[in-house]
Amino acid sequence: MRKMLAAVSRVLSGVAQKPASRVLVASRNFANDATFEIKKCDLHRLEEGPPVTTVLTREDGLKYYRMMQTVRRMELKADQLYKQKIIRGFCHLCDGQEACCVGLEAGINPTDHLITAYRAHGFTFTRGLSVREILAELTGRRGGCAKGKGGSMHMYAKNFYGGNGIVGAQVPLGAGIALACKYNGKDEVCLTLYGDGAANQGQIFEAYNMAALWKLPCIFICENNRYGMGTSVERAAASTDYYKRGDFIPGLRVDGMDILCVREATRFAAAYCRSGKGPILMELQTYRYHGHSMSDPGVSYRTREEIQEVRSKSDPIMLLKDRMVNSNLASVEELKEIDVEVRGANQWIKFKSIS
Amino acid sequence: MAAVSGLMRRPLEQVTVREAINQGMDEELERDEKVFLLGEEVAQYDGAYKVSRGLWKKYGDKRIIDTPISEMGFAGIAVGAAMAGLRPICEFMTFNFSMQAIDQVINSAAKTYYMSGGFQSVPIVFRGPNGASAGVAAQHSQCFAAWYGHCPGLKVVSPWNSEDAKGLIKSAIRDNNPVVVLENELMYGVPFEFPSEAQSKDFLIPIGKAKIERQGTHITVVSHSRPVGHCLEAATVLSKEGIECEVINMRTIRPMDIETIEASVMKTNHLITVEGGWPQFGVGAEICARIMEGPAFNFLDAPAVRVTGADVPMPYAKILEDNSVPQVKDIIFAIKKTLNI
Numbered sequence: 001m002r003k004m005l006a007a008v009s010r011v012l013s014g015v016a017q018k019p020a021s022r023v024l025v026a027s028r029n030f031a032n033d034a035t036f037e038i039k040k041c042d043l044h045r046l047e048e049g050p051p052v053t054t055v056l057t058r059e060d061g062l063k064y065y066r067m068m069q070t071v072r073r074m075e076l077k078a079d080q081l082y083k084q085k086i087i088r089g090f091c092h093l094c095d096g097q098e099a100c101c102v103g104l105e106a107g108i109n110p111t112d113h114l115i116t117a118y119r120a121h122g123f124t125f126t127r128g129l130s131v132r133e134i135l136a137e138l139t140g141r142r143g144g145c146a147k148g149k150g151g152s153m154h155m156y157a158k159n160f161y162g163g164n165g166i167v168g169a170q171v172p173l174g175a176g177i178a179l180a181c182k183y184n185g186k187d188e189v190c191l192t193l194y195g196d197g198a199a200n201q202g203q204i205f206e207a208y209n210m211a212a213l214w215k216l217p218c219i220f221i222c223e224n225n226r227y228g229m230g231t232s233v234e235r236a237a238a239s240t241d242y243y244k245r246g247d248f249i250p251g252l253r254v255d256g257m258d259i260l261c262v263r264e265a266t267r268f269a270a271a272y273c274r275s276g277k278g279p280i281l282m283e284l285q286t287y288r289y290h291g292h293s294m295s296d297p298g299v300s301y302r303t304r305e306e307i308q309e310v311r312s313k314s315d316p317i318m319l320l321k322d323r324m325v326n327s328n329l330a331s332v333e334e335l336k337e338i339d340v341e342v343r344g345a346n347q348w349i350k351f352k353s354i355s
Numbered sequence: 356m357a358a359v360s361g362l363m364r365r366p367l368e369q370v371t372v373r374e375a376i377n378q379g380m381d382e383e384l385e386r387d388e389k390v391f392l393l394g395e396e397v398a399q400y401d402g403a404y405k406v407s408r409g410l411w412k413k414y415g416d417k418r419i420i421d422t423p424i425s426e427m428g429f430a431g432i433a434v435g436a437a438m439a440g441l442r443p444i445c446e447f448m449t450f451n452f453s454m455q456a457i458d459q460v461i462n463s464a465a466k467t468y469y470m471s472g473g474f475q476s477v478p479i480v481f482r483g484p485n486g487a488s489a490g491v492a493a494q495h496s497q498c499f500a501a502w503y504g505h506c507p508g509l510k511v512v513s514p515w516n517s518e519d520a521k522g523l524i525k526s527a528i529r530d531n532n533p534v535v536v537l538e539n540e541l542m543y544g545v546p547f548e549f550p551s552e553a554q555s556k557d558f559l560i561p562i563g564k565a566k567i568e569r570q571g572t573h574i575t576v577v578s579h580s581r582p583v584g585h586c587l588e589a590a591t592v593l594s595k596e597g598i599e600c601e602v603i604n605m606r607t608i609r610p611m612d613i614e615t616i617e618a619s620v621m622k623t624n625h626l627i628t629v630e631g632g633w634p635q636f637g638v639g640a641e642i643c644a645r646i647m648e649g650p651a652f653n654f655l656d657a658p659a660v661r662v663t664g665a666d667v668p669m670p671y672a673k674i675l676e677d678n679s680v681p682q683v684k685d686i687i688f689a690i691k692k693t694l695n696i
Contacts, residue, residue: 113439147472154470161438161475166462172428173463176435183391183417183441190439206428213423 033057034327038261044244044251044281050268054260058329061320064106064259065335068098068317069342071122074131075290078121078138082294087138090165091152092119096289099259099316100223101126104191106259107266113181115161115174116193118153119223119288123193127160168194168201171220175207178218178279189217189273191266197228199242208246208279215278219269220246222283223256229292230301243283256284257314260323287314368554373543375517375553376406376482379524380444382556384414387442390528393420393433394446394483403448404484404543430456430481434463437479442528447483450499450537457502464533465508480527485513485537486580486631487680493668498632500579503535504608504641510562511608513537515583517547519606522560530562537608539581565612567619571601574625574690577616577642579605582629582662582681589686600690608638613645620651626659627689629681634663662689 033055041049075095081087094101101122104114116123124134129145137144137155145155153165161177164170174192181188194204199222211218222242226233233240243251250272254265262284269280287310291298298307324330370378384390396403398411398421411419422429426447433445447453453460464477486498503511512527512534514520520538527534552558568583569590576586583604590600601619605612620626626646628639639661646652646659665679 115435145472146470146474149472150470156471156475161435162471164463166458169431169458169463172431172459173435173438175428176432176437177439178435179432180436180439180441183436203425203427203431206423206425207431209423210425210428210432214420 029328030058030330031328034323034329036260036323036327038258038264039255041261041265042243042253044241044246045248046250046252049252050261050264054264056260056323056329058324060106061324061329062338064102065317065320065324065330066338066342067102067105067126068259068320069339070131071095071098071101071125072317073342074125074134075121077135079290079294081135081139087152087294088140089151090118091138091294092292093290093294094119094122094288096310096315097223097225097256097286098122099262099319100256100284100286103256103259103262104221104266106263108189108191108270111159111186112188112270113159113161113177113190114193115164115170115177115190117164117167117170117195117198119195120153120155120163123160124155124157124163127157129155129157168198168203170194171198171201171204172207174220175211175216175218175279178211178216179214181217182215187274189219189270191219191221193221193223195228196222196224196226196233196240196242197231197236199224199245200237208249211279212246212249215276217273217276218279219266219273220249220279220281222281223286224283225286225288227288227292227301230296232301243281246279246281249279249281251281251283253283253285256286257310257316257319259316259320368549369546370517370549371544371546372514372517372520372538373404373406375521375549376524376538377408377410379521380407380528381410381413383525383528384410384418386556388418389440390442390444391418391420392444392446393422393429395422395424395448397421397446402446404540406538406543407446426452426455427459430459431463433479434459434477437464437477438467438475442478444480444482444528447481449488449495449540450483450485451495451497453481453483453499460503460509460533460535461506465506467508468532469508476531477533478531479533480524480530480536481533482524482527482536482538484540484543486539487664487669487676488540490671490673490676491669492671496669498537498630498664499535500537500608500630500632501637501641503537504611504638505636506609508533509609510534511537512562512606513579513608514606515542515580515604516545517549518553519560519566519604521553522558523562523606526559526562529559534562537580542581560606563607563610563612565606565615566604567601567615568604569600569602571599571623573598573623574600574627574694575603575616575619575623576600576627576629576686576690577603577605578629579608579638580631582631582686585681585683586629586686588683589690592683592687593690598690598694598696605638611641611645613642613649616642617646617649617651620646621654624654624656625693626655627662627686627693628659629662629686629689631664631680633666634661635666637661637663639663657693657695660689660693662686
């Protein structure tokens with residue numbers, strides 16, 4: 001029990017403090033911002049797409065880096081806790097997909113709305129809950145965001161509607177939240193996420209129809225990580241152009257491993273919806289390192305080489321880090337310090353109890 | 356509809372169940388601008404059964420929304436809107452079609468308040484006609500009282516008369532979590548006297564409380580929805596033979612008001628249940644089980660008997676259909692059997 005408590009308390013964290021010396025270093029040596037080229041999005045029923053260059057400030061870059069690294073570490077810690085049987089039942093991890101949750105959040109306002117399916121830990125964090133509340137929920141504690149009654153798939157926060165266990169059911173829900181946005185007239189939008197597997201659910205097409213008919217400010221987002229559980233996209237879908245599946249709804253296909261691409265596409269999509277034109281669809285091409293869930297080793301339907309290739313060439317955290325270092329937005333040491341802070345022991349000392 | 360509402364302000368006026376539901380919705384739409392109605396044909400058609408007559412004309416496209424034939428989709432949209440703070444009334448043209456959407460009703464609506472540790476409430480009403488109609492056959496005649504009544508996280512009400520219909524729909528709309536309102540198509544056109552308190556805009560019937568429609572001493576007869584009327588007819592017939600039935604109108608399926616039933620059984624010592632739905636795992640089965648688990652069991656002088664719909668998919672031919680639903684004669688037979696007469 002002691003060991004378990006110690007293990008869990010090590011992962012529960014508050015916000016790390018920045019040492020004063022770093023602030024001085026920052027203002028002296030680094031660029032304030034840099035401009036980057038990003039991949040052009042494939043477009044469906046759109047004349048123009050998001051811009052192909054974007055400006056990243058040092059401040060934003062550090063923020064995104066820290067957030068992605070936190071999501072990464074949180075998911076890896078959840079993996080450990082699951083193997084120790086401290087987390088039970090279903091546990092679907094999103095390591096590899098950090099650019100999606102952090103990039104989407106970067107493109108919207110806190111007053112906008114977001115709903116997703118069960119691979120939700122990253123979004124729960126980016127929508128504002130602390131790592132502590134999330135891990136406490138995953139481990140069934142009273143201090144969890146749902147008081148331990150929800151678990152991995154049922155975590156909610158302000159303007160974040162879960163965490164939904166039934167594949168595809170969250171999409172009509174998201175269209176309904178968008179209806180409320182339109183009804184209330186406050187220019188808010190709803191990001192409604194689903195995976196490549198869910199994209200074949202009939203109720204999603206019902207939601208597309210009503211969203212388009214009623215011009216709901218709904219951004220449908222297909223997080224395409226190439227596999228619905230163990231079934232690759234080619235084996236599940238007659239058309240794998242998920243960004244086109246909305247038919248009469250305009251769509252764009254986005255590089256989901258590049259946080260800046262995701263951010264720009266989200267800004268573009270949100271502006272489209274806010275202008276009253278109706279729904280829009282984004283396909284984020286991304287990848288998960290883990291299997292579908294903790295019960296799936298994830299190597300029976302794909303090769304280790306494939307996983308390794310994505311890790312070495314397209315890892316979202318690595319991509320951001322390389323960009324920042326190469327354009328003098330940050331130093332390697334500085335980013336390593338963030339790694340240590342996010343991962344390391346000094347953060348967890350404050351928390352001795354869990355509930 | 357304003358004109359009709361105006362007409363209804365005289366004491367002891369006759370109001371049909373349809374008008375009562377319409378009044379209830381109209382008043383709640385007026386009272387709270389977050390309330391809105393969606394469903395197939397609810398707006399420009401005035402409702403498939405005219406229950407929402409006049410509402411679209413009064414409130415417009417924003418509050419009264421015609422949907423495409425997409426139950427799973429629009430039920431999900433309604434639940435999402437409720438999560439985001441609106442107060443939707445989601446109409447199923449009949450509850451048979453709610454099966455297409457039942458995942459949204461149960462998994463997205465009913466369970467959410469609990470799963471979220473009390474964080475996320477879902478103030479939605481699912482309403483529509485339930486159970487047998489006339490000649491609509493098997494796929495359009497199922498009673499869902501037992502199916503929805505089974506699920507924690509849902510409240511399920513089943514009005515019989517106009518007063519029930521108005522008071523319960525208003526309470527359902529004001530409730531902050533999902534309520535299923537099981538109406539009855541054959542009752543829509545039936546007029547009832549509307550007591551004066553039912554004419555108030557704040558007239559509410561509490562969810563979870565049954566009503567004793569008729570006092571009696573010899574036997575407790577428990578029912579919900581349209582069969583309540585048949586029970587009262589049976590009671591009138593039996594009264595001439597000196598048998599006084601206590602007829603209880605459940606009004607709410609879940610949470611069930613077992614206390615009222617228990618108190619009655621402890622007085623009469625005999626019990627029958629009457630419902631339109633199928634017998635297995637039904638409302639009557641639940642009542643009998645709970646009576647056995649509580650204090651009233653020791654007061655029973657005979658086993659309780661359930662009068663239910665026949666255990667078959669509803670047939671079409673009139674004579675078969677008539678004999679597939681509880682009739683007054685079936686209720687009288689069951690009462691006499693229980694009383695050993």
